[in-house]
Amino acid sequence: MIHRIKAANGVWVESDADIAREAIAYFSDLFSGTSVPSSDMLHLIPPVISGEDNKLLEAAPTIEEVHRVVKEMDGDSAAGPDGFTGKFFTFASEVIAQDVHAAVLSFFCGAELPRFITSTSLVLIPKVSSPQDFSQFRLISLCNFFNKLLSRILADRLAGILPKLISPQQTDDVLIFANGSASSLKDIMQVLEGYQRCSGQLINAQKSGYLTHSSLAPARRRVIERVTGFVLQVFPIRYLGFPLYVGRCKSSYFGEVAQAILQRIMSWKSKLLSSGGKIVLIKHVLSAIPVHLLSAAVLPRLVFDILEKACSNFLWGSSPDKTKFHWIRWSQLCFQVEEGGVGFRRLEDVYTAFSCKLWWSFRTGVSVWVAFLRAKYRLLLRPGDGW
Numbered sequence: 001m002i003h004r005i006k007a008a009n010g011v012w013v014e015s016d017a018d019i020a021r022e023a024i025a026y027f028s029d030l031f032s033g034t035s036v037p038s039s040d041m042l043h044l045i046p047p048v049i050s051g052e053d054n055k056l057l058e059a060a061p062t063i064e065e066v067h068r069v070v071k072e073m074d075g076d077s078a079a080g081p082d083g084f085t086g087k088f089f090t091f092a093s094e095v096i097a098q099d100v101h102a103a104v105l106s107f108f109c110g111a112e113l114p115r116f117i118t119s120t121s122l123v124l125i126p127k128v129s130s131p132q133d134f135s136q137f138r139l140i141s142l143c144n145f146f147n148k149l150l151s152r153i154l155a156d157r158l159a160g161i162l163p164k165l166i167s168p169q170q171t172d173d174v175l176i177f178a179n180g181s182a183s184s185l186k187d188i189m190q191v192l193e194g195y196q197r198c199s200g201q202l203i204n205a206q207k208s209g210y211l212t213h214s215s216l217a218p219a220r221r222r223v224i225e226r227v228t229g230f231v232l233q234v235f236p237i238r239y240l241g242f243p244l245y246v247g248r249c250k251s252s253y254f255g256e257v258a259q260a261i262l263q264r265i266m267s268w269k270s271k272l273l274s275s276g277g278k279i280v281l282i283k284h285v286l287s288a289i290p291v292h293l294l295s296a297a298v299l300p301r302l303v304f305d306i307l308e309k310a311c312s313n314f315l316w317g318s319s320p321d322k323t324k325f326h327w328i329r330w331s332q333l334c335f336q337v338e339e340g341g342v343g344f345r346r347l348e349d350v351y352t353a354f355s356c357k358l359w360w361s362f363r364t365g366v367s368v369w370v371a372f373l374r375a376k377y378r379l380l381l382r383p384g385d386g387w
Contacts, residue, residue: 002124006133023124026134041198048164057157060108063101067093069152070100073145080144081119089145100146107150117146135206168368173240180212180220185227209233214246242297251302257290258306264289265314275315279342282311287345294351296358304347311344 004014007022070093075086089100107113121142128136143151158165178184196202210230212221221232236245236253243253264286273281290307293299312330313319334349335341362370 023134027139039198041194049161053161053164056160058108061101061104061153063097065153066101066104066149067097069149069156073148073152077145077148078142080142080147081121082116082144084145086145089149100149103146104150104153113147117144119144120147175239180216180224182223182227185224189228205229209237211235211237241292249298249300251300251306254293254297254299254303257293258303258310261286261289261307261310265310271317278315282315282344286311286314287347290347291350294347295354299351301348304351307347 002019004012005019005022007013007018008025013019013022070086070089073086075090077086079085089096123140123142124134124137125140126136127138131137176188178188192203208228208230209232210224210228211233212224225231236243238244238256245253268281308330312326312333315333316324316326318324318326330344331346333341334344334346337343361367362373
């Protein structure tokens with residue numbers, strides 16, 4: 001429940017009507033724009049979809065295809081405004097299958113979807129602990145299941161031709177390297193403006209920034225800010241969930257993952273959990289939190305110790321206010337059950353496995369990342385090369 005929110009003019013509003021008015025104004029402005037996509041750069045994009053591909057995309061779905069997609073979708077996902085989940089469509093398929101198929105066919109024939117199908121429940125999820133305005137909320141759409149069904153059919157068909165549509169260089173986030181001169185920055189901004197004009201997608205300046213060496217003169221930084229409109233960011237920063245830093249790696253750069261584990265532990269009623277329940281939570285919840293970092297980041301040994309200590313304290317019931325005796329060392333608990341342990345995975349072992357996987361991808365892969373590293377460090381890997 002949102003009790004009050006800061007309006008665009010900086011004034012706090014508290015009544016339900018004023019909060020609703022601010023929400024409508026903010027998100028209406030966010031998801032609408034006055035710019036019309038231009039086609040002056042479309043000639044640079046080569047046609048890659050053949051006539052056969054178009055026929056496959058436009059072909060009318062069979063009742064078997066619709067039934068298969070319904071069964072593959074998550075039946076327990078949150079329902080939309082109509083209240084029907086995927087389980088209803090699966091359970092009542094013998095009764096409604098023909099009607100659902102007919103509705104899907106009408107959509108593929110160009111019929112306009114009625115409002116009771118396109119209606120969506122909107123849920124606001126806070127991005128921060130104490131949000132003040134609507135920019136600090138994430139908008140989640142809860143669509144009706146039939147609407148999801150149409151999207152899934154289209155997505156499944158597009159999946160077969162996506163390798164043709166997505167170039168190896170295409171990413172969601174973009175890092176641009178430049179020498180910082182006014183002329184190069186203007187060229188970069190000209191390219192970005194052309195992309196916005198052609199695609200209709202706008203660059204979020206609030207989520208964009210620039211990074212420089214600490215010795216760069218303040219005058220040069222002012223030039224960068226004036227030309228780009230971006231704000232200065234200081235190392236370390238987070239990029240795709242990983243810390244980017246200059247110099248020696250510090251354990252403090254990974255404090256967020258340790259804090260996430262501690263907050264998750266504090267949200268559980270430890271006194272009400274059995275030892276078996278705690279073991280399950282450690283194996284399947286706490287151990288999964290740092291996996292994303294372990295897959296690519298270089299973590300100091302101290303970080304492993306902090307995370308495993310937090311899990312061990314949770315298992316034995318220790319807290320900052322009360323310490324309890326740990327009857328078995330954590331390293332012994334990580335043995336297999338047949339060897340007298342409980343099957344926990346040592347984080348350092350997981351980290352080593354990911355490092356081996358990364359090295360194998362580098363040796364055998366053909367991605368842009370592999371090509372860049374080989375060219376940068378002039379590496380020529382032969383089949384007989386060792387590690």
